[in-house]
Amino acid sequence: MARRVVILPCSGVGKVYGTIAREAAYMTIEQLRPDKTLTVCLPRLVVEDDDDARRIVRENPCIVINGCPSKCAEFAAETAGGKIVGELNVTSVLRENRDLKPSQMAIRELDPKGRRLAEIVAEKVSREVDRILGSEGG
Amino acid sequence: MLFIPMVGVVPCSGEEIPEGTVTRIAARIVLEELRPTQTMTICLPLYLAGGKEERDFVRRQPIIIVDGCEKGCAEKSIRKHNGNVAAVIRIPEVMKECELQAKNRVKLDDKGEELARRVAERIATEVDRILEEMKRKSMEEE
Numbered sequence: 533m534a535r536r537v538v539i540l541p542c543s544g545v546g547k548v549y550g551t552i553a554r555e556a557a558y559m560t561i562e563q564l565r566p567d568k569t570l571t572v573c574l575p576r577l578v579v580e581d582d583d584d585a586r587r588i589v590r591e592n593p594c595i596v597i598n599g600c601p602s603k604c605a606e607f608a609a610e611t612a613g614g615k616i617v618g619e620l621n622v623t624s625v626l627r628e629n630r631d632l633k634p635s636q637m638a639i640r641e642l643d644p645k646g647r648r649l650a651e652i653v654a655e656k657v658s659r660e661v662d663r664i665l666g667s668e669g670g
Numbered sequence: 671m672l673f674i675p676m677v678g679v680v681p682c683s684g685e686e687i688p689e690g691t692v693t694r695i696a697a698r699i700v701l702e703e704l705r706p707t708q709t710m711t712i713c714l715p716l717y718l719a720g721g722k723e724e725r726d727f728v729r730r731q732p733i734i735i736v737d738g739c740e741k742g743c744a745e746k747s748i749r750k751h752n753g754n755v756a757a758v759i760r761i762p763e764v765m766k767e768c769e770l771q772a773k774n775r776v777k778l779d780d781k782g783e784e785l786a787r788r789v790a791e792r793i794a795t796e797v798d799r800i801l802e803e804m805k806r807k808s809m810e811e812e
Contacts, residue, residue, distance in 0.1 A: 543683040544713035545694055557685065558776045573684035575743035578718045579750075582741065604715030611718075640698040 535668065537569050537661045538589050538614070540577075541597040542605040548639050549599030549622040552646055556597055556622075556653035564658040568665060574605060577612035589614030593664050595657055597622065618660040625653050673808035677756070677797045678733040679711050682744035688772035688782060689738035689761040695778060696789035697736055704794040708801060718747055725751055732756035732800045734793055757796040764789050 541557040544550025561569045570592075576585035589609055595618035596605040609616050626632065626649060634646030642650060681697040684690025701709050710727070717724035728748055735745045735758045745758050765771055765785065772782030 541685065542713070542715045543685055543694070544715060545681055545683055545697060546711050546713045546716075550713060554683075554685065555776075562776060571685045573682070573686045573690060573738075573743065574715055575682050575684065575718070575747055576686075576741065579741070579743050579746045581746075582743075602713075602716050602719065602721070604713065604719045607719040608715055637702075640695060640702065 536592055537664055538592050538594040539569050539571050540594055540605050540609050542599045544599045548634050548636055551639050552622045552650045553597040553599040555650040559654035560657045564654055565661045568661055574608045577608045586612045593617040595660055617664050620656055675708055675801050676731050677709050677800050678728055678731050679709050680714055680733055680744055681736040682738050684738045687738055688775040691775050692761050692772045692786045693736040693738045695786040699790035700793045704790055705797045708797055728753035734796050756800045759792055
């Protein structure tokens with residue numbers, strides 16, 4: 533299998549930013565860079581008996597998408613020995629796009645602002661994917 | 671012991687499979703619609719990263735785990751740090767019982783939504799059972 537970039541969102545279920553991280557990951561994996569990316573369930577990286585998941589993040593470059601400054605996705609990837617080569621934070625992207633503040637209650641389904649914010653995050657992640665694979669000659 | 675009528679609901683939210691999305695949506699249905707004043711959730715990644723409030727909460731309050739597959743990552747994660755696991759709901763078991771399947775991990779289709787609602791109803795039933803049990807124990811202690 534050609535090398536792919538592993539996209540790891542935090543998917544935090546308590547805040548809308550977790551949903552934005554998750555949707556941005558899916559936009560990247562399924563629409564923007566489908567042949568160059570994949571994801572692994574984040575909890576699989578932290579349980580101790582899942583060598584397959586750990587191997588994927590150790591053998592492929594990873595981009596983490598953190599919903600908030602707690603950086604939990606990064607922690608999970610690091611715990612598994614993942615090769616983190618890119619990191620995005622949804623709240624940082626929101627600071628660059630203050631007019632896109634989503635409803636804090638739109639966790640189950642994003643509102644239009646949240647969805648647009650997810651698109652912007654996905655576009656940034658996709659550019660990172662190109663940079664990473666380009667620098668590897670992939 | 672002080673009786674705090676609050677149950678934690680922790681879905682795995684696994685990103686790889688549609689069942690992970692089902693856990694997430696089912697948990698939100700319970701929190702927002704079915705038992706809004708009796709349930710809370712925690713971000714599982716934050717709990718795993720050592721969030722103090724999250725760790726304290728799952729040790730103190732009863733927790734319902736919702737796992738998307740047989741790997742049982744959410745259950746293993748919560749038990750690893752001595753969480754107070756009161757019930758475990760596994761999506762494959764519910765799928766088998768109600769013959770519903772989720773096919774899209776990004777956005778659930780009608781059958782996936784129906785499955786999420788069935789899971790949510792099961793969580794709500796567990797919430798009622800757990801709170802009733804807590805209440806009974808609290809009264810016995812008085």
